[in-house]
Amino acid sequence: MIGTTIDRYQILEQLGQGGMGVVYKARDTTLERFVALKVLPPEKTADTERRQRFLQEAKSASSLNHPGIVTVHDVVTVDGQDVLVMELVEGETLESLLAQRRMPLSEALGLGIGIADAMARAHAAGIVHRELKPSNVMITSDGVKVLDFGLAKLTEAPFSHPEAPTLAQGESSLTRQRAVLGTVGWMSPEQASQRCPAPN
DSSP states (O other): OTTOEETTEEEEEEEEEETTEEEEEEEETTTTEEEEEEEOOGGGTTOHHHHHHHHHHHHHHHTOOOTTBOOEEEEEEETTEEEEEEEOOOSEEHHHHHHHSOOOHHHHHHHHHHHHHHHHHHHHTTEEOSOOOGGGEEEETTEEEEOOOTTOEEOSSOOSSTTOOOSOTTOOSSSBTTBOOSOGGGOOHHHHTOOOOOOO
16 A cells, blocks of 8 residues: 555555554645555454444544543544544554563653643543553653553543443443453453343
């Protein structure tokens, strides 16, 4: 796809790939700026659940306005292919940083506070990330930036109490029957300890 154009975005290079799609660096030919495009592979477009989760990322992240959370600019659909248009975040992932060196406690605390602040903003808006791990946190010159809300889910309304459930009305704690989403090693204790309900 390098060198091709999707809508008004010229693809320049591939930045990464994950379960939810491929991320490219692109140039917005109208506004003359660089952006990141997250493209759901064509062979997965027919997967209704995966497409809904991809679009949920756009809806979730676009409702947030916080310096520690990646900004979603737009979603475009071209030839049946969904593309999430986001700000281009310069820096390195927390995963990469941790692989290079041992982090001093003061630095770790500073990054942790930044991540917690971003997540507090999301939780206040009724959004739970559910895939918070080092590869989804970018370290920039200005601090941290949390990426990838592909597994986030919206609650019906912002939390009104610390013990309020993080489920939309009528929604199961599992995205689908017998499926708990997330990366096992980075799940919260609440996610990892979930058990499927006993059959009737």
